[in-house]
Amino acid sequence: MTVSDVVISGTGLWTPELAITNDELVASFNEYVARYNKRHADAIERGEREALSPSSAEFIEKASGIKQRYVLDKDGVLDPDRMCPRIAERPDEQISVQAEMAVKAIRQALENAGRDVADVDAVLVACSNMQRAYPAMAAEIQHYLGMERGWGYDMNVACSSATFGIQAATDALRSGSSDCVVVVNPEICSAHLAWEDRDCHFIFGDVATAVVLERKEKATSAKQWEVLGTRLQTKFSSNIRNNFGFLNRCDEAGVGARDKLFRQEGRKVFKEVCPMVAEQILSHLGDTGLSPEAIRRMWLHQANLSMNELIAKRVLGRPAEREEAPVILDDYANTSSAGSIIAFHKHQAGMDVGDVGVICSFGAGYSIGSVILRRIA
Ligand code: CO8
DSSP states (O other): OOOOSSEEEEEEEOOOOOEHOOOOHHHHHHHHHHHEEEEEHHHTTTSSSSOOOOHHHHHHHHHOOOEEEEEEEEEHHOOOTOOSOOOOOOOTOOOHHHHHHHHHHHHHHHHHHOOGGGOOEEEEEEEOOOOSSSSSHHHHHHHHHTSSOOEEEEOGGGGGGHHHHHHHHHHHHHHOOSSEEEEEEEEGGGGGSTTOTTTTTTTOOEEEEEEEEEEGGOOSSOEEEEEEEEEEEOOOSSSEOOSGGGGGGGGGGGTOOOOGGGGOHHHHHHHHHHHHHHHHHHHHHHHHHHHHGEEEEEEEOOOOHHHHHHHHHHEEEEEETTTTOOOHHHHHOBBBGGHHHHHHHOOTTTTTTOOOOEEEETTTEEEEEEEEEEEEO
């Protein structure tokens, strides 16, 4: 589908104040391992339990490209007796944690778009995990933003939520049901990560991003990105999965089991998803009448540095320069749906009017979303 009448007119980014470096993370993880192995020494000796292996900061940076991650709470995560952030429940009369970070990112995005809250018709909350089943966070965010009209809903396509949200917003703008839609991605990955699992304890961080989309003829911001096309794809796989949900309480056997937090077959994901992503970007460009040479920048999902280098190489037919496929995961780690939007928000320098780029997300589902953009102001 070619879309010619919608623009991204502003983006916002809210980053938590606290960060955990790989060295800090590994020190606490290895303390947890030492205590676990001591506590279960007899069972390990008898072969009834497996001893845990230590983690390593060198491995983490080499395997993933991640150097640190931002988190809502540091002490709870780094406490070897807890390995989970401390995030207090709030009363219903107070804004919820996830809505609060969303509001901060939206305010910045609206300011960058030169828009006021009163201009917004709809809020789409698009992220990996919602902090409650209902009411929709979108309605709460509307309330705390001070919107006196409009509508919103929550949607989840894991790491691809942002691009799926951008397509939903684009469709709403094209159909005429809205003039201005905000897509927001508040991600509290630290709360659904198994920090005691060596295979994945280093992967995720917390953040919130927001994107303002408007009908082209109404947008007034200094910098505008025309949406040339959006394309989505899903293909079922259990290689990235989290079985947490309301049915858990109906079967006591599964309460607290490992599958109620994020888990993945990282190697399989890497092998299966990279070719699918490169193929989608290439076919999407082709169907939009663009060659890979026309692409100045790829704002890719930020899960793994080698993955992004491989995808960019397949698209361009040569290794990409760093500025062609910018990296933020060294600083932020994997922030699920927000990753490609952080890259887009922070790495627009050097893109002139007329230049074309692609935002592309990929992850659990499997899911892939690509959004082709041309700078028009
Ligand atoms: N320290 C030291 N050694 C380690 C560690 C560690 N922390 N972890 C594993 N090792 C060892 C292993 O034991 C293994 O040893 P051996 O060779 O002796 O068996 C060796 O290192 C290699 O292990 P792996 O094969 O697991 O390592 P990889 O090179 O595959 O790297 C990665 C692991 C980094 C996880 C990599 O596979 C990867 O990034 N894959 C892509 C994954 C991906 O893109 N996933 C997307 C998921 S995100 C998503 O869709 C959204 C989900 C919702 C958000 C959830 C929020 C919590």
